[in-house]
Amino acid sequence: PRVRLRPEYPLLPTDQKVDRAVVTETGAGGIGCNKFYETYGKRGQTGGLMAAWCTHCVCLGFHCIPKGEGRNDVFSALFTRWAKPPKVVIYDFACALGPYCMMREPKFFGETRFLIDGFHAKGHTRCTKACFISAYKKNSPELAAVNSSAAECGNGGLLKIRRPLSYMSQRHAITYAYTYLATWNRDRRISQARKEGKLSTL
Template sequence: MDYSTYTACLSAYHRLEQSDDKKLYTRRYRQFLLQVFSADSVLQLVPNAAIQLLQKYSEGGPPDPRLQPLIPALGMIFLNAYHPINNQYSGMAELRLLSGTLAQRANVVFHHLVHDRETVIEPLQSSPPTLPRYWETTGCYYGRPAVRYRPYYEGRDSDKSVDTAESEVCRKFYSTYTKQSLTGGLMALWCPHLICLGFHKMPHAEGRNDIFSALFKYFEKAPETVIYDFACQLAPYCMSREPLFFKDTCFAVDEMHAKGHVGCSQASFMSNYMQVRPEVININTSAAECSNSGLSRIKKSISYMDQKHAILYTYVYLCVWNRRQERKHQSRLEKELLRIPQDM
């Protein structure tokens, strides 16, 4: 393997460190290199939508504006390297070479995930059959029947567990759950407006498979953004199983849980995307944490119930919760409309 591109970028960074100029540019350059040399999957740094754009930039074209929100670390370098006087970017020769290498690597990895994966049970074209009020028995409610099955992935899922850990990755998830010896419970999906999209019971401690299965089985199309405490591990878990389904999904760690992640880079941090995506600045990244605290109110009550009654109780509680949130948003919208001056 040719490492000349990487050594050229490291040499360029060394020269920047020796210089007293461009301190902000040097810091951005360092942040980008830390993400390049991290243990993260290259697809976390270079999503599928950025591969062609990155390749065109490496061939000598100007940076495409769409690259900035797709690869925030590189986008911040573009912002600090641009000179509005001469309308040019400075010191970008090594980055062009590195961009080509990253684009090629991301393309190889993505096609490998698509073509070399194996499944034991292929998802059926038709939806899995369901019975009326099936969720009372299954303990899984997402407002609609399942769209597809969750296959068993040969070579990915273990015979003992479908949520085994890979080596050389961020260990915060597993250290957290091992230390606390957590057991099963409820897993709920929330939108940024604190509305519960669905829930299911967990016989064991929460794992990546819970989120993956819920998204893959009940969503026609994968969401654009998934904010999760341990998104640094959820992203490779999802991409290694259903790369085509999740190829345009951004997995990000919320701001509150970003601290303490080791072995992963800022490429998976929501704060990283907030620098270049104005539309996500106002997103409540702790919506799930706030809403899950609401679920703790019924924790003691359902602990004394059998499974069917616990699921029914949770369903009713979340229906009331959602309705209250809807009324809050409606009331807030009405107040904002009253502030708008009416045309005479």
């Protein structure tokens, strides 16, 4: 459920605009990530679903995006749906998401670490290693045990409904995706309970 509204930031002229980055000889301008530029800046963005996942591959929520996933989608979801910010946010463009969030709500995200998972770290050649979860795993047992690719696993599951969704109206697509993810979450929770010995197998 929504716990607060997303504020407007009139002193930030690019607020809520579509993300774009330009790579120059000295680095990636605008967003500051050359991988973001390679992914979105050249070929543009397409719409779809953005889902938030916990480390057990359980979907915490999703929403439809008209032009393609951007930093505002993630920022808005975190700020409007979390009463307290998560301690760690693992995202494939955390290098750009962290500054985006801190420029808007530094008090809210002051204790949050934004990290890039191991799967997506390759290609972030201009980004600081302070954004990579691999840089923290040696000294942080808590992060060492985290499945940083849980979102990739979950998004892989969403690929199964990609084609049928493309033929549906927005209303039907949202209902279909909600039902699919509710079933997905139920299966994941049952599987996790069996692993922990809290549920007997039939």
